[in-house]
Amino acid sequence: MELALITAQQVAVLFLLIGTGMVAVKTGVLKLENKQALSNLLVYIIVPAMVVNSYRMEFSAQILHNLLAAFGMSVLSVLLGTVITLLLTARKTGSRMPIFRFACIFSNAAYMGFPLISALFGSEGLLYASAYVTVFNILLWTLGYGLVSGGSSVKEVARSLVRTPVLYAIVVGLGIYLLQIPLPTLITQPLELLAGVNTPLSMLITGMLIAAGDVRSIVTDKHIWKLASVRMLLIPAATLALFGVLGFHGTAAQVVTLLECCPAAAITSVFAVQFGHDEHFAAGSVVLTTLLSIVTLPLCALIITMVM
Numbered sequence: 599m600e601l602a603l604i605t606a607q608q609v610a611v612l613f614l615l616i617g618t619g620m621v622a623v624k625t626g627v628l629k630l631e632n633k634q635a636l637s638n639l640l641v642y643i644i645v646p647a648m649v650v651n652s653y654r655m656e657f658s659a660q661i662l663h664n665l666l667a668a669f670g671m672s673v674l675s676v677l678l679g680t681v682i683t684l685l686l687t688a689r690k691t692g693s694r695m696p697i698f699r700f701a702c703i704f705s706n707a708a709y710m711g712f713p714l715i716s717a718l719f720g721s722e723g724l725l726y727a728s729a730y731v732t733v734f735n736i737l738l739w740t741l742g743y744g745l746v747s748g749g750s751s752v753k754e755v756a757r758s759l760v761r762t763p764v765l766y767a768i769v770v771g772l773g774i775y776l777l778q779i780p781l782p783t784l785i786t787q788p789l790e791l792l793a794g795v796n797t798p799l800s801m802l803i804t805g806m807l808i809a810a811g812d813v814r815s816i817v818t819d820k821h822i823w824k825l826a827s828v829r830m831l832l833i834p835a836a837t838l839a840l841f842g843v844l845g846f847h848g849t850a851a852q853v854v855t856l857l858e859c860c861p862a863a864a865i866t867s868v869f870a871v872q873f874g875h876d877e878h879f880a881a882g883s884v885v886l887t888t889l890l891s892i893v894t895l896p897l898c899a900l901i902i903t904m905v906m
Contacts, residue, residue: 608717612710612801613892619805633806637864640799645708646767647792648716649731652724653771654786657778661722668729668850671841675730675858676737678840679703679833686828694821696746697875701862701883702828703745704738707731708764709804709864710891711857713797718856718899719849725775726853728768735762738863746869807864808885816882825862826887830894834859838901847906855906859898861887 622628655661683702687695705711707730715723739762773779781789816822837858841851862883870880 608714610892612713612797615798615801616805616808616888619802620809621805622802623806623809628802628806630806630810633803633810636799636803636806640796640803641708642763644792644796644799645712646763647789648712648724648796649728649764649767650771650774651786651789651793652721652728653775654781654789655721655725655775657775661725662776664848664850665725665729667846668726668854669733671846671851671854672730672733672857674840675837675854676703676733678836679858680737680741682833682836683828694876694879696748696873697866697870697880697883698821698825700742700745700869701825701866701880701887702833704734704742704863704866705829705858705860706863706884706888707734707857707860709800710860710888710895713800714856714895715853716797719853723849723853726850727857728764728771730854730857731764732768734857735765738865743869746873746875748873804864804888807867807881808888811881811885812878813885815878816886819879819882822879822882822886825883826890829862829883829887830859830890834894834898838898838905842905852902852906855902856895856898859891859895861891 619628623630680703683699687699690698707727711730712724712727715727719726774781834855837855841847841855864884866884867877867880869875870877
């Protein structure tokens, strides 16, 4: 129950930050065209700094064991979501299907997940979250990229992976952690300051995205609600059930499960624009699942405290 209450409070804080982003756009303080620049700042600087900073802890064989377990559980959870989504849409056709599948499979782990994990589990939780994001990024830029692009070459996929800065941050962080490399204050202080920017900046960007969407048309689109039910309810429930059957429990399992409970990935909208899919449907999927997460994330945390 305590974890659920903390989660509810944290999600409320996140939505106040989201509201700030919405108001900033509506009042002209922030321009919608700034969204891409802020997103680049988050993806290429802030999140990598936060990941590296999370590895700055004393070595523990137990934590290392849990970290490796988190990698395995992350692979299982994302692949489970993929199988469920493909089975549900196997006989479905239409221009919205690539975005539907992508948004169901890939959660907004970095934007919504990392702030929550940081608040609930601290640096140790972020270690396990980084394992999830590693698996997530590899599958996103291979399987996910293929789903929305209609097929991609090995060269394109490799180029996309090479451009994913968080993967480099994890390699650096692992080196610091495994070798117990001491870092001077001149390095650690900027890392900590940059890491602290992650939550407010990611939520401001989400607020800008919501402000740009037509909420009324979003909440009346039955296809978006179908997507939301798969992304926010079915896949998290299946992940929780699978982990229960396999006997997975503890912080690492809780972190991976919570990340699977997050709304649709923000990059869904980017891919819709890039590959000529329904931009309204993509943005609406991100907006609605983000709004629903204020209820579903605390509920997920409550269930986790009862069964894990």
